[in-house]
Amino acid sequence: MNNALSPVHIIGGGLAGSEAAWQIARAGVPVVLHEMRPVRATDAHKTEFCAELVCSNSFRSDDSETNAVGVLHREMRAMDSLIMRCADAHQVPAGGALAVDRDGFAAAVTAALEEHPLITIRREEVAGLPPADWDNVIIASGPLTSPALAEAIGALTGEAELAFYDAIAPIVHFDSIDMDKAWFQSRYDKAGPGGSGADYINCPLDREQYDAFVTALIEGPKTQFKDFEKTPYFDGCLPIEVMAERGRETLRHGPMKPVGLTNPHNPTVKACAIVQLRQDNALGTLYNMVGFQTKLLYGAQIETFRTIPGLERAEFARLGGLHRNTFLNSPKVLDRALRLKAQPRLRFAGQITGCEGYVESAAVGLIVGRMAAAERLGRELPPPPQTTAIGALLNHITGGHIETIDAGPRSFQPMNVNFGLFPPLDFTPKAPDGKRMRGPEKAIAKKRALSARAEADLRVWLDSAS
Ligand SMILES: Cc1cc2nc3c(=O)[nH]c(=O)nc-3n(C[C@H](O)[C@H](O)[C@H](O)COP(=O)(O)OP(=O)(O)OC[C@H]3O[C@@H](n4cnc5c(N)ncnc54)[C@H](O)[C@@H]3O)c2cc1C
Numbered sequence: 355m356n357n358a359l360s361p362v363h364i365i366g367g368g369l370a371g372s373e374a375a376w377q378i379a380r381a382g383v384p385v386v387l388h389e390m391r392p393v394r395a396t397d398a399h400k401t402e403f404c405a406e407l408v409c410s411n412s413f414r415s416d417d418s419e420t421n422a423v424g425v426l427h428r429e430m431r432a433m434d435s436l437i438m439r440c441a442d443a444h445q446v447p448a449g450g451a452l453a454v455d456r457d458g459f460a461a462a463v464t465a466a467l468e469e470h471p472l473i474t475i476r477r478e479e480v481a482g483l484p485p486a487d488w489d490n491v492i493i494a495s496g497p498l499t500s501p502a503l504a505e506a507i508g509a510l511t512g513e514a515e516l517a518f519y520d521a522i523a524p525i526v527h528f529d530s531i532d533m534d535k536a537w538f539q540s541r542y543d544k545a546g547p548g549g550s551g552a553d554y555i556n557c558p559l560d561r562e563q564y565d566a567f568v569t570a571l572i573e574g575p576k577t578q579f580k581d582f583e584k585t586p587y588f589d590g591c592l593p594i595e596v597m598a599e600r601g602r603e604t605l606r607h608g609p610m611k612p613v614g615l616t617n618p619h620n621p622t623v624k625a626c627a628i629v630q631l632r633q634d635n636a637l638g639t640l641y642n643m644v645g646f647q648t649k650l651l652y653g654a655q656i657e658t659f660r661t662i663p664g665l666e667r668a669e670f671a672r673l674g675g676l677h678r679n680t681f682l683n684s685p686k687v688l689d690r691a692l693r694l695k696a697q698p699r700l701r702f703a704g705q706i707t708g709c710e711g712y713v714e715s716a717a718v719g720l721i722v723g724r725m726a727a728a729e730r731l732g733r734e735l736p737p738p739p740q741t742t743a744i745g746a747l748l749n750h751i752t753g754g755h756i757e758t759i760d761a762g763p764r765s766f767q768p769m770n771v772n773f774g775l776f777p778p779l780d781f782t783p784k785a786p787d788g789k790r791m792r793g794p795e796k797a798i799a800k801k802r803a804l805s806a807r808a809e810a811d812l813r814v815w816l817d818s819a820s
Contacts, residue, residue, distance in 0.1 A: 361386045362726045364492045365480045365503065367404035369437060369712050370704025370719030372463050373496035376436035377723030383730045385713055387467065390479035396498040397582035403460035404467055404475075405437060411459075413713050413778050415443055416452040418809075421803040422771045425451065425808050427715055431811060433644040436466055437716040449675075464481050472791075482506045483699070484514040490726055494703040494719055497679040504515055510696050515683040519645040521591035522767045525672040526656060526665065527774050531555060534619065537559050538666030541614035541630075554632055555641055557664035558617050558625035559610070567627075567661060568605065571598040571680040573763060574654040580781075593648045593676055609645025629662050632765075640671050642765070648674035669797075671774040672710075683766050684708045684751045688693040690737060692718075692752065701726055709721075710768035717744050717771075718751070729785065739811045746775035776804050 362378050364371045368390030375385045389404055398408040406727035408651050415481040418428040430438045444458040475714035484491045489815040495503055508516040538552040545551040559567060569595055597604045606612065617625060631641035631691035648655060652673045660666050682688065684707050687695060692707060694700040703722035704715040721744055750769050769775070781798035786790050791799055 359383055359730055360489070361474075362490045362492065363388065363484060363488045364494055364728060365484065366493070366495035366499075367391075367467070367706070368416060368494060368496045368704060369405050369715040370496070370722070370731050371492065372405040372467060373435060373437045373719035374494060374703050374723030374726070375467055375473050376470070377433075377720050378727040378730075379470045380434065381724070381727035382472070383727045384472045384574045385474070385807055387475045387480055388480050389475060390477070390500060393477050394479045396500075397580070401460065402477075404455070405440075405461050405463040406710060407454070409454045409679050411446070411456045412448060413452040413454065414711070414771070415450055417450055419805050420798055422746075422773045422776070423474065423713055423745055425713075425805050426713055426747070426771050428809070429742060429744050430720060431715075431817065433720060435631055435716065436463060436650075437713075437720075440466070445640065454775050479503075485729075489699050489789070490701075491699055492638055492701045492703050492722055492726055493706065494722075495680075495706060497681070497705045498676075499680040499706060500786055507682075510700075511682060511687045515687050517681055517683070518678065519591075519673065520677055520679040520681065520768050522634060522672065522675040522677075523644065523646040524659060524670050524674045525634055525647075525769075525774070527669045527671055528555075528639055528641055530667055530669040531641070531695075532664045534665060536631075539615055554630045554644070555664075556615050556617070557614055557629040557631070558620075559627045559629070559663060559758050560614070560623075561626040562663065563663065564627045564761050566605065568598045568602050569656065570654075570658040571595040571648075571650070574584045574658055575651045576649045577651060577675075579649075580678070589717055591647055593674075594646055595648060595650060598759075604635070608621075615718070617786075634765075635720045636753075637775075637776060637777055639776075641711065646674055647676055650674070650677055656807075659699065660796065663801060671772040672769055675695050679705070679767060679768060679803075680820045681708045685753055685766055688752055690748075690752050692722050705768065708766060708768050709747055709751060710770045714747060714769075720744075720749060724817070736815065738815050740777055740812045742808045742815065743771050743776075744812075745815075746777075747771050751773050773804055776808070779803050779807070 361384040365388045367506045369388050375387045378385045399406050413651050416424050418424040440459050440462040441454045444455045446453050483506045515721050516811045531719050536555050536557045540553045543551045612628045613624045630644045631645050632641040634642045655673050692701050701722050703719045709718050725735050740749045783803045
């Protein structure tokens with residue numbers, strides 16, 4: 355414990371800020387946590403608790419062998435996460451998921467922070483840039499960052515680099531796309547600034563398939579905007595179902611236009627419409643469905659998108675959405691230690707960095723808290739390996755995502771942790787009898803191997819970092 359050190363300041367006592375405060379204090383560094391509730395409300399929070407869960411009470415799958423968020427749970431537990439400790443203590447029955455009694459959970463997090471001698475909680479809004487004498491700051495103000503702070507951040511980053519809505523197109527695991535039906539080609543074979551001329555995966559629809567697809571979009575169940583979200587449609591990011599409602603041919607003239615592309619599997623037949631997927635991460639394991647932001651319910655998305663030729667067995671790393679969400683264009687404006695390049699005393703954590711979800715937000719808070727504490731103690735924290743869930747998530751935020759391969763709009767969008775963010779294995783898992791595996795059996799074996807590699811690599815990293 356070292357009260358002589360000047361404190362790290364954290365703005366926002368949500369999932370990320372609470373975890374960051376805990377990690378910094380357990381490293382012996384004092385923390386001042388500035389949380390604006392109850393002095394100032396957000397549109398979604400209802401209590402005064404730190405780490406309030408604003409919607410579902412689930413931390414998703416707790417299966418650390420075959421589910422990436424389960425791996426992240428395991429890693430956070432190994433790093434003495436306050437969020438995981440309180441979640442485990444306030445668990446409610448939910449099958450294979452980790453769900454919590456929301457008030458018991460948030461009250462426990464708040465009490466642990468209040469009781470820690472190195473943590474001071476100030477109930478106040480930071481309504482602009484932090485004072486100049488705060489030399490080590492974590493901004494963890496979340497998807498509903500107060501307008502005054504958001505404005506100040508936007509002025510530092512440039513307005514174009516701070517978004518107020520996400521527009522999420524689904525992302526597909528490359529190895530689940532049927533390349534006997536789909537093919538690689540850029541429109542008119544254009545290479546663009548960062549491409550090769552064959553950068554997109556194309557999936558062709560004939561007239562009958564297109565008509566059925568449009569009907570499914572129009573008739574499918576949708577999520578509704580919350581009152582405070584208003585209707586954030588703006589040019590270039592209309593949901594596909596809204597485009598379909600504007601006219602049955604609209605999509606064929608928009609994101610599904612079939613021009614400049616020739617199907618090598620069937621070169622003489624012209625497709626009625628073509629869905630394009632663009633590489634999403636540097637590893638080449640994930641592809642996003644270009645222009646396919648949508649408010650269809652998740653089940654309807656899976657069902658409808660699997661009618662697209664080539665995507666019949668698609669596995670989705672992320673499904674589409676459109677929400678009120680404040681987040682940075684992190685790959686551009688943050689460095690590898692999540693510091694703002696324009697002003698490195700400011701670090702960012704949680705959903706505002708472009709991760710998605712309670713667990714991911716807390717995980718980024720955990721690692722950023724450790725980075726801030728190490729800096730205050732004059733130590734170097736080596737980054738977690740990309741083969742771990744936490745390292746894979748950080749890599750997505752700060753560098754693994756491909757910004758754009760052509761002159762399109764910025765494409766960085768929030769992401770849950772998933773195995774597609776992990777570097778692929780350098781071997782093919784075999785059955786115990788040495789035979790090659792296929793289908794679901796092979797997929798499960800790969801996940802188990804990725805999880806085992808993550809566990810081993812985290813252990814080595816923790817030993818080297820301590
Ligand atoms: C409506 C909604 C529903 C969601 N539902 C889910 C869900 O069901 N499951 C899921 O996994 N994820 C969900 N999310 C996404 C996300 O995971 C959560 O929002 C998560 O709480 C983000 O963690 P965070 O710490 O980044 O932000 P938050 O938990 O929101 O914490 C940010 C904190 O900063 C405070 N704050 C903001 N501005 C200031 C300021 N200027 N000064 C001081 N304090 C400030 C806020 O009061 C808040 O307490 C949802 C998001 C929203 C907006």
